[in-house]
Amino acid sequence: MGSSADSIRNALWPATAREAAPVSDAFAPGRSVDVAIVGGGFTGASAALSAASQGASVALIEARTIGWGASGRNGGQVIPGLKLDPSEMRAAYGEDRGSRLVQAVGNGADDVFGLIETLGIDCEPQRSGWIQAAHAETALARVQKRCDEWAGLGAPAERLDRAAVSRLTGTDAYLGGWIDRRAGTIQPLSYVRGLAKAAQRLGATLHEGTTATGLARKGNRWEVATSAGPISAGRVIVGQDGYADGLVPGLAKSLICVQSALLATEPLPEALRARIVPGGICSSETRRLAFYFRQSADGRLVFGGRGAVGDTENPAFFSALTTAMHRTFPETKALAIAHRWSGQVAMTLDGLPHIHEPEPGLHIGIGYNGRGIAMATLMGRWLADRALVGTEPPLPITPLTPILWHSLKGPAVQLGITWAWIRDRLGFAG
Template structure:
C-alpha cells in the first residue's frame, strides 16, 4: 500500500515548480541563534523571514526538505478568514478583540500575495477569487449569510444563485454560493521555496535533513539537538503543524491529522477549458467531507478531498475523488489522471488555529484546518512580532491541551466520517 510520505515527488507541484529546491545542508556541530525555528513549512518560513528582516539571527531546522510537509502538497488555494464568520468571532472574543481578529484574518490572503510580489516568488500566483458552493438547500442559508457578513465588512464579494453559479464554474451540482475576490491560487511548493529563498537572502540560516530530536531549557535559553549537531537559542518558534511529534510533550495530541489527497488530470482540451472554471476561481464545497477544485496554470483540473488517517493511502478514497470528478464534470472524467499525491493536514476540534506559549521563550502556531497557505503565512508574521517586539497575537493564546481520546483517534475519525457522510446526504453545511 502506498504511503503518503512517499508521494511528495509525484505531486503536480513538484513537477512544475519554477522555484528550485533549496540547498540547505544539515546542521553539523554547534550553532547559536537569537531565534531557532523548527519546521520548514509556511509558519516556520514566514517566521524566519520576518525575524531576519527585523535583524534577528535566525536558524531554521527542517526534518526533510523545505516544503516537504503539507505546505508543499496542498491544493494551493489561498483563502482568507477562519471557519468562523466575523459575527462569531466577535461573539466568542468580544466586540473589540473579535473585530480585530476578523480584520487580521480577513487580510491573510493579502499577506501571501504581498510576500509573493515583494520577493518575486515564482509560484504562478493568480488572484481570481474563491467560491464557496452550497451542495444542498439546507446549507445555502449559512453560505449566503457568510458571504453577506464579509461583504458588509468590506470584502469584494459576489453572490450567486444556482443558475449564475453554474454559468460561473461550469457545473450544475450546486444550489448557490458566494465568491471572495480576495482569494486566489498558487503553486504551494514553489511558494514555500520562494519564502525560504527570501529568508536566506535576509540573513536566516536554513538546515534541511535536520530533525529536532530534543528540546530543553538551558539557562535562560534553549538547547535543540539534531542527529548532526546542537543549536542554542534564546527563543524557539515551532511550526510543525500536522507533522508535530513528541518534541513538545502533548502537542501532537492536541491535533487530529488526516491526509488531504489530490489528483490532477491531463490538460483540458480547448472546448472543455472554455466551460470548466473559465474565470480561474478555486472552489470548495460545503460538505463536511468536502471536495475542492481549481485549474492549474498549465490547464489541468486539480481536485482534492479528505483522505485517510495515518500515513497509508487508501485506494478507495482516491476512487471517491475520481467519482466526484465524474459527478462535477463528466466530460473531464475520461481524461488521464497524470498526478496523484497526498499530505497531512492538522484539524482541531473547534476548527480554529492555536497559539501556544507553554514556557517562556517557546512559541507555537498550529492547527489550520485546511487553510494553511494564508493562515500559516499570517501566523508566521504574528509569531515573529511576538518574539521580536512582544506584540500580542490577534488570536488569543491557549494552553497545550491534549484531546482526551487521542489514542482512539483512528476509529473515532472513522466514526466521524460516517456521521459526516450522513449529514452531507441531509444537505447540512460543514
C-alpha cells in the same frame, strides 16, 4: 498500498515548480541564534522571513526539504478568513479582540499576494476569487449569510445563484453559493520555496535534512538537539502542524490528522479550459468532507478531498475521489489522471488554529484546518513578532491540551467521518 508521506514524489507541484529549491546551509553544531525555527513549511518560512527582516539571527531546521509536508502538497487555494464568520469571531473573543482577528484574517490573502509581488516569487499567482458552492438549501442560506457579513465589512464578495455557480465553475452540481474575490490560487511549493529563499537572503540559515530531536531550557535560553548536533536559541518557534512528532510533549496529541488527497488530470483540451473553473477561480463545497477544485497554471484540473485516516494510502479513497470528480465534471471521464498524491491535514476540535506557549520562549502555531496558505503565512509573522518583541497576536494564546481520547483516534475519527457524511446528506454547511 503506498505511504501518504512518500506520495510527494507523485505530486504535481514538484514536477511543475518554477522556483528552484533553496540550497541548504552548512550546519554549525553549537551555534547560537536569536530564533530557532522547527519546520520548513509556510509557518516556518514565514516566521524566518519576518524574524530575519527584523535583524534577528535565525536558523530554520527542517527534517526533510522545504515544503515537503502540507505546504508542498495542498491544493494551492489562498482563502482569507477562518471557519468562523466575523460575527462569530466577535462573539467568541469579544468585540475588540474579535474585530482585530476579523481584520487580520480578512486581510490574509492580501498578505500572501503582497509578499509574492514584493519578493518576486515565481509561483503562478492568480487572484480571481474563491467560490464556496452549496450542496443543499440549508448550506446555501448559511454561506450566503457569511457572504453578507464579509460584504458588509467592505470585502469584494457577492452571492451567487445556481446559474452563476454553474457558469463560473462549469458544473451543475450546486444550488448556489458565494464568491470571495480576495482569494486566489498559487503554486504552493514554489511559494514556500520563495519565502524560504527570501529569508535566506536576509541572513536566515536553512538546514534541510536536519531533524530536531529535543528541546531543553538552559537558563534563559533553549538548547535544540538535532540530528546534526545542538544549537542554542533565545527563542524557539515550532511550525510542524500535521507532521508534529514527539518534540513538544502533547502537541501531536492535540491534533486530529486526516489525509487530504488530490488528483491532477492531464492538461485539459482548450474547450474545457475555458469552461471548468476558468481564469484562476477556485472552489470548494459546503460539505464537511468537502471536495475542492481548481485549474493549475498549465491547464490541468486539480481535484481534492479528505477523509482517510493514517499514513497508508487507501486505493478505495482515490477511487471515490475519482468518481466524485467524474460526477462533478462528467467531461473528465475521458481524461487520464497524471498525478495523485496525499498528505496530512491537522484539524483541531474547534476548527480554529491554535497558538501555544507551553514554556517561556517556546512559541507554537498549528491547526489550520484546510486554510493553511493564508493562515500559516500570518501565523509565522505573529509568532516571530511574539518571540522578538512580545506582541500579542490577534488569536488568543491557549494552553496546550492533548485530546483525551487521542489514543482511540482511528476509530474515533472514522466515527466523526461517518457523522460528517450524515450531516452532509442532511444539508448542513461545513
